Amino acid sequence: MTSGGQAQIGNVDLVKQLNSAAVYRLIDRQGPISRIQIAEHSQLAPASVTKITRQLIERGLIKEVDQQASTGGRRAISIITETRGFNTIGIRLGRSDATLTLFDLSGKPLAQEDYALPERTQETLEHALFNAIASFMEQYERKLRELIAISVILPGLVDPVNGIIRYMPHINVNCWPLVANLQARFNVTSFVGHDIRSLALAEHYFGATRDCADSILVRVHRGTGAGIIANGHIFLGSNGNVGELGHIQVDPLGERCSCGNFGCLETIAANSAIEKRVRHLLSQGYNSVLREECGIHQICQAANRGDALATEVIEHVGRYLGKAVAIAINLFNPQKVVIAGEITEAEKLLLPAIEGCINTQVLKAFRKNLPVVRSELDHHSGIGAFALAKRAMLNGILLQHLLEG
Ligand SMILES: [Zn+2]
Structure with missing residues (x-):
């Protein structure tokens, strides 16, 4: 991750690293937490926990806080992470x-x-x-x-x-x-x-998928891409790249894609494609509050206010997006699907269109209790x-x- 030297890390050092990480993780995720609780959850010897927490305190990464009354009547000191330094x-x-x-x-x-x-x-x-x-x-x-x-x-x-x-x-x-x-x-x-x-990964740590180990995030922006979180980790494969959802063919007679193939999802579900479609429909004479010069934000706003053309355009994108998302669900069986991108401003139209596809194209057992939600962090550059x-x-x-x- 930082250098090739990581591969040669000695076993003793690796064990040290993993044990320190286990303690830090527990404090980060479950703090305030006592040393006794850390030992119980990590199954490390209490002496190891004492040693590691001492190192972390000396480095300023954790700190002791108020004492909590433990069940045995003895008072145990709790620990939380120190993040400001x-x-x-x-x-x-x-x-x-x-x-x-x-x-x-x-x-x-x-x-x-x-x-x-x-x-x-x-x-x-x-x-x-x-x-x-x-x-x-x-x-x-x-x-x-x-x-x-x-x-x-x-x-x-x-x-x-x-x-x-x-x-x-x-x-x-x-x-x-x-x-x-x-x-x-x-x-x-x-x-x-x-x-x-x-x-x-950020959604998994701090956002919409904090509560689940397996999730799929799909983002519509210049193109369409996905991130798959499997068992709490980004699923990358040996090539380091998995999730090119935008190049799933959704329309065999569709537009030529930047990748050279035809009818890829991102020829439909990308901001520029959405804007182009609106311009095309307007030039055909369809009635709308939208004018030739409009971006994804104006299209979403018009759809939210009930404009028929904008509504149809958003739902059209949702149906194609839903088709690709349904394939991804059948492959990965996630616990939650997160949609990100400017288009989620029209989530009330977009998400039901995606859910409609999921309900008809995903294995019944996989779509039970499967929330499709808007990203909580997309705006957070x-x-x-x-x-x-x-x-x-x-x-x-x-x-x-x-x-x-
Ligand atoms: Zn493509």
Whole structure:
């Protein structure tokens, strides 16, 4: 995740890392919690729990709080995480811009800035991005306590294990070693991830799918993509990329897709395709409150106010989206489906259209008690990037760096 050296980690060190992570995870997820409870839940020896919590306290990552009365009459000290002394920078790298957010370790955004990045080569983009990071750090120096991670999310094909960008939709990249370069320049543990997959993980940690281990998030924006959370982890496969829902063929005689095939979902369920369809219908003379110049936001608003054309357009997208989502449900049997993207502003029309497909195209046992909900974090730029740092705390990789550093 941070370097190839992780693979050679010694067994003793690995056990240490896993035990520290188990304790930290319990405190993070269930705190305030006592040492006795931690020992019970983790099945670690009480002496190990005492030792690990001492290290975590000394590092400032956890703290003791009020005493709670235990059943035996003895009072046990409870422990919670300490999040204010540590920061991460989460970066959402788009096609022509980047949003940088300074987080504390609870995921609270402390500052945010947008930077225009119109660069068209890997080298110039990296240069401009690193300059943006440097100036962001300088600008918010007073808010910065201890910077423990920089994470970047982006569209494209990402190898998160080796920290390499293999493909970006708008520029040619040549196995871009972004993580290694970030770490060399800023001397901070760094992570990269796919934007939608990372958003799915953020929903699992802090949002709509906190209550379930298996979920699917589908986001409609420039295209359509999905993130699959299986047993609490992003499902990536050995190639590091799973969830190209947008290239499921939903219309055999449909439009040509950017991928070269015909009738892919994202030729219908993408903001530009939706806007194009509205323009086309208006040019045919259909009646609507919408005018030629309208974006996805205006279309959703018109649909919410009952405009017949806008309503039909949203439901049309919902039916095709639903067809692909139904396939994904039959494959992965999730506990919840999350829909993200600007189009969810018309959720009252969109979600029932998707649910209609699920009800007729999904195995009965799989669709029982299956909520389809709107993303809780989509508007929260960079939260997916923060989720990558959070994951590294919970699985012990970043945590161990901090304890040893
Ligand atoms: Zn395609």
